[in-house]
Amino acid sequence: MNSDSETPNNGSKEVRELLRRPPSAIYRWLGDRIFAIVVVLLGFSIIALGAAMAIVLYGEGSLSFRQFGFFGFVSGTTWDPAVKLSFGALPFLIGTVVTSVAALLISFFPAIAVAIFTAEYAPRWLAGIIDNLIQLIAAVPSVVIGIWGIFVLAPWLRDTVYLPIFTWAETSYPALLPILGNPMGYGMATATIVLALMIVPYTTALTKDAIKSVPVEQREASRALGATKWEVIRMAVLPYARGGILAGSILSLGRAIGETMAVAMLIGNKNTLPFTIFGAGATMPSVIVNEFREAVESLHLSSLMAIGFTLFIIALIVNLAAAYLTRKFSVKGGQVL
Amino acid sequence: MKTMLQRNIRDRIMESLLVISTIVVLLPLVIIIVHVIVNGISALNWDFFTQELGSPSRAMQGRPTGLVHTILGTLVVDLLALLLALPVGMGAGIMLSEYPDHKLNPTIRVTNDTLNGMPAILKGLLAFVLIVKPMGSFSGLAGSVALAFVMIPIIARTTESALMSIPWSIREAGLAIGLPRWRVVLSTVMPAARFGLVTGTLIAFARAAGEAAPLLFTSFGNNYLPNHWLGMLLGPVDTLPQRLYSLAISPYTHWHSMGWAAAIILLLFVIITFGTARYLTRQKN
Amino acid sequence: MMNLIQSITSKTPPLPLFSTEESRQASGAAEASGATSGTVNEKSEKKVRMETHDLTVRYGSTVGIRNVSLPIYDKQVLALIGPSGCGKTTYLRALNRMHDLTRGATVTGSVLLDGKNIYDSEVNPVNIRRRVGMVFQKPTPFPTMSIYDNVVAGLKLVGIRKSSILDEVCERALKQAALFDEVKDRLKSPGSSLSGGQQQRLSIARALAVDPGVLLMDEPTSSLDPQSTNRIEDLIHELKKQVTIVIITHNMQQAARVSDQTAFFYVGDLVESGPTNTLFTKPKETRTEEYITGRFG
Numbered sequence: 001m002n003s004d005s006e007t008p009n010n011g012s013k014e015v016r017e018l019l020r021r022p023p024s025a026i027y028r029w030l031g032d033r034i035f036a037i038v039v040v041l042l043g044f045s046i047i048a049l050g051a052a053m054a055i056v057l058y059g060e061g062s063l064s065f066r067q068f069g070f071f072g073f074v075s076g077t078t079w080d081p082a083v084k085l086s087f088g089a090l091p092f093l094i095g096t097v098v099t100s101v102a103a104l105l106i107s108f109f110p111a112i113a114v115a116i117f118t119a120e121y122a123p124r125w126l127a128g129i130i131d132n133l134i135q136l137i138a139a140v141p142s143v144v145i146g147i148w149g150i151f152v153l154a155p156w157l158r159d160t161v162y163l164p165i166f167t168w169a170e171t172s173y174p175a176l177l178p179i180l181g182n183p184m185g186y187g188m189a190t191a192t193i194v195l196a197l198m199i200v201p202y203t204t205a206l207t208k209d210a211i212k213s214v215p216v217e218q219r220e221a222s223r224a225l226g227a228t229k230w231e232v233i234r235m236a237v238l239p240y241a242r243g244g245i246l247a248g249s250i251l252s253l254g255r256a257i258g259e260t261m262a263v264a265m266l267i268g269n270k271n272t273l274p275f276t277i278f279g280a281g282a283t284m285p286s287v288i289v290n291e292f293r294e295a296v297e298s299l300h301l302s303s304l305m306a307i308g309f310t311l312f313i314i315a316l317i318v319n320l321a322a323a324y325l326t327r328k329f330s331v332k333g334g335q336v337l
Numbered sequence: 338m339k340t341m342l343q344r345n346i347r348d349r350i351m352e353s354l355l356v357i358s359t360i361v362v363l364l365p366l367v368i369i370i371v372h373v374i375v376n377g378i379s380a381l382n383w384d385f386f387t388q389e390l391g392s393p394s395r396a397m398q399g400r401p402t403g404l405v406h407t408i409l410g411t412l413v414v415d416l417l418a419l420l421l422a423l424p425v426g427m428g429a430g431i432m433l434s435e436y437p438d439h440k441l442n443p444t445i446r447v448t449n450d451t452l453n454g455m456p457a458i459l460k461g462l463l464a465f466v467l468i469v470k471p472m473g474s475f476s477g478l479a480g481s482v483a484l485a486f487v488m489i490p491i492i493a494r495t496t497e498s499a500l501m502s503i504p505w506s507i508r509e510a511g512l513a514i515g516l517p518r519w520r521v522v523l524s525t526v527m528p529a530a531r532f533g534l535v536t537g538t539l540i541a542f543a544r545a546a547g548e549a550a551p552l553l554f555t556s557f558g559n560n561y562l563p564n565h566w567l568g569m570l571l572g573p574v575d576t577l578p579q580r581l582y583s584l585a586i587s588p589y590t591h592w593h594s595m596g597w598a599a600a601i602i603l604l605l606f607v608i609i610t611f612g613t614a615r616y617l618t619r620q621k622n
Numbered sequence: 623m624m625n626l627i628q629s630i631t632s633k634t635p636p637l638p639l640f641s642t643e644e645s646r647q648a649s650g651a652a653e654a655s656g657a658t659s660g661t662v663n664e665k666s667e668k669k670v671r672m673e674t675h676d677l678t679v680r681y682g683s684t685v686g687i688r689n690v691s692l693p694i695y696d697k698q699v700l701a702l703i704g705p706s707g708c709g710k711t712t713y714l715r716a717l718n719r720m721h722d723l724t725r726g727a728t729v730t731g732s733v734l735l736d737g738k739n740i741y742d743s744e745v746n747p748v749n750i751r752r753r754v755g756m757v758f759q760k761p762t763p764f765p766t767m768s769i770y771d772n773v774v775a776g777l778k779l780v781g782i783r784k785s786s787i788l789d790e791v792c793e794r795a796l797k798q799a800a801l802f803d804e805v806k807d808r809l810k811s812p813g814s815s816l817s818g819g820q821q822q823r824l825s826i827a828r829a830l831a832v833d834p835g836v837l838l839m840d841e842p843t844s845s846l847d848p849q850s851t852n853r854i855e856d857l858i859h860e861l862k863k864q865v866t867i868v869i870i871t872h873n874m875q876q877a878a879r880v881s882d883q884t885a886f887f888y889v890g891d892l893v894e895s896g897p898t899n900t901l902f903t904k905p906k907e908t909r910t911e912e913y914i915t916g917r918f919g
Binding site for chain 1: 344345347348351352354355356358359361362363365366368369372373376424425427428429431432433435436439441442444445448449450451452454455456457458459460462463466467486489490493514517518519520522543544546547548549550553554557578581582585586593596597600603604607608611615
Binding site: 215217218220221222223224225226227228231235236239240242331 | 718720723748749751752755756758760762764765766767775776779780825828829832
């Protein structure tokens with residue numbers, strides 16, 4: 001074989017490689033095998049991580065599940081770590097569902113409005129700025145929103161909204177008082193409002209993507225029919241984008257369900273039903289945060305873990321529902337799927 | 338029948354509603370940023386960056402107090418988390434992208450997407466059971482593991498997407514000159530995708546750095562700097578998000594101010610990191 | 623009669639084409655133009671529905687079409703032909719003010735519809751687009767709407783909601799578009815469940831439902847198979863008894879088959895226009911002849 005000093009001028013490196021191929025084949029094969037094994041192992045660890053989460057949460061919560069029964073635990077209404085040592089997760093389930101769904105309802109139209117505005121009306125430079133600001137909302141850490149909520153939003157809501165409504169109800173409509181609850185400022189309403197703000201970016205982002213991908217022919221066809229700008233959006237754009245709108249909403253719902261710190265800092269931490277509008281409440285993540293560090297008895301800890309497992313299941317269901325529903329309602333290539 | 342006037346009026350009304358909604362959504366963000374800066378700037382002094390927190394009496398008696406241990410703890414825990422998460426996340430991303438026909442891939446993708454949607458607090462609970470319980474104490478290591486659990490699904494997804502955007506012809510070119518497959522991935526594909534890989538890593542890091550819930554039951558928190566740097570890993574350590582939470586719910590006003598100051602630092606960090614990621618994305622395009 | 627023409631044209635080479643006498647009698651329409659040599663008499667018997675005077679459209683600094691003056695005769699088919707990028711689509715879109723939606727597009731000159739300039743400042747383009755409808759190259763049914771809802775979409779825009787009226791208009795429009803018999807039993811199924819040719823006829827029905835006087839068609843059959851193309855060409859022959867049609871086609875045989883007048887565009891200029899048979903048998907301009915004989919484009 002040629003020695004290095006005798007190789008020809010053009011393509012010498014490749015020629016050298018080619019000439020050396022027979023002995024290096026084993027080296028290559030071994031390297032590839034090792035690489036493949038390492039990579040597959042790392043990929044598999046994702047599955048392991050997911051499985052571990054399910055197994056560990058269930059395992060740690062099993063003490064509680066065995067004590068109260070799975071459905072007994074989930075539907076139990078007493079959460080009493082001090083006296084009765086009886087744990088039921090229903091208050092937190094209700095708290096999570098109510099705050100998350102209400103937050104989604106509050107944020108839905110504004111979020112879509114922002115998406116429509118940036119996609120259809122705003123000039124490019126403005127749309128870019130708004131986009132970045134919306135992304136920033138999602139990027140701000142939950143604890144930062146929490147501290148602002150504690151010292152700024154909650155007192156303001158109490159003074160500007162809750163107390164006036166409460167005093168009005170006291171005089172004009174006392175029947176409402178039990179539903180309104182204690183207008184302290186830290187409670188279900190404040191937590192819901194903050195949640196609504198925090199989940200806007202997800203609906204907005206996916207809606208905007210969906211709007212932008214509506215084919216120009218659809219818009220032109222509506223225009224040619226004599227539609228005004230808003231009519232084009234309502235008739236051709238939004239229906240076509242409904243898959244993205246749905247996906248964004250469910251993504252927002254998923255975030256709301258799992259949102260922990262801001263809610264824990266603002267919801268007032270009351271573990272017993274019934275919850276009122278202004279009054280204190282609790283969600284699954286908030287009770288874990290509030291009680292975990294102080295939980296001493298194994299049954300208490302196990303119950304908190306059991307709540308973690310329930311949260312896991314609910315987040316899982318929402319995720320799977322998201323994938324299914326989005327596919328079902330999407331419009332791709334002019335065909336309703 | 339609707340007249341043209343009615344339709345035009347409705348168009349105008351809708352446009353105004355859209356503008357108003359946008360303002361309503363963006364206004365709180367602006368207000369939050371202003372409040373954080375205004376309330377926290379006064380506590381960002383020399384002491385803040387050099388003193389430990391100590392007991393509440395320090396603050397109440399006006400003695401020097403600060404969050405140096407928190408800042409250092411955050412750096413240690415976050416960087417270790419990144420070190421743990423990068424191989425796993427990138428490895429998974431490489432598998433999904435470079436070995437697309439592997440039968441585990443659909444399961445990996447579904448699991449990864451699910452993990453991405455899981456609340457961070459659950460990842461903290463997992464790290465608690467896996468690390469804190471056997472170790473017998475809260476630790477920086479447990480905190481890093483918890484944050485790594487947060488980072489891994491994000492890194493896996495962004496890596497897959499960054500690598501998949503590299504055209505197949507680059508791999509063919511590498512194979513054609515005789516490179517083994519592993520060299521093709523590491524030496525040609527990944528460098529070509531470096532923008533996407535770096536951006537994805539930045540995003541994962543910024544997201545994890547803002548999480549407090551997983552740290553509450555893993556690194557737990559510490560009012561003091563550990564004696565030995567190893568103490569950061571083996572014992573409880575303070576981190577910014579978790580400390581911010583504790584300061585905010587405490588009853589001491591000076592601690593509240595320091596909480597605002599910590600909020601400034603966290604806010605600055607996420608703005609810079611996400612901003613860099615966006616800038617890099619635009620550079621590439 | 624229609625099939626006779628089609629059987630003739632599909633077998634003859636591009637040039638020269640069939641004689642005029644048969645085509646005039648066969649279409650059986652109210653056209654009075656019978657002479658092949660384009661005498662002055664023709665014009666006085668034809669009513670002008672739309673016309674453009676010195677129409678120029680610019681995209682920024684590029685000129686799309688330049689000083690185009692062309693009459694569009696009532697209840698006749700005008701075909702616009704020419705190589706790609708010659709300005710046919712630009713011209714067509716000026717007729718229903720679609721350029722209003724294009725950033726940076728400027729329109730000068732005038733476009734008269736029934737004598738009035740549609741670009742006058744007090745004219746609302748939305749109204750124009752009801753009177754001048756448009757069908758595009760790609761069939762665009764609204765995929766989330768049923769066939770019925772697709773057809774009556776334009777009516778609902780102006781606030782007509784009474785189902786008796788909508789039912790009646792829907793049936794009329796679908797019959798005009800020769801689609802009614804095929805879909806009358808499934809009006810509620812989604813618009814996207816139809817075949818390509820049916821979807822295009824649905825788009826035509828939708829445009830016809832608002833009773834426009836003029837229908838603009840931008841290469842309506844170029845994405846369809848030959849059978850669907852034939853059906854739509856048949857449709858055009860019937861439709862022109864009620865509606866004035868302007869059609870863009872890159873297929874010269876199609877232009878010869880369906881149109882009464884033809885206009886040839888080249889790089890933004892109107893090179894020649896006139897009765898179809900004259901243009902194809904005795905074109906006045908060399909460029910026209912070269913294009914028709916296939917020397918370019």
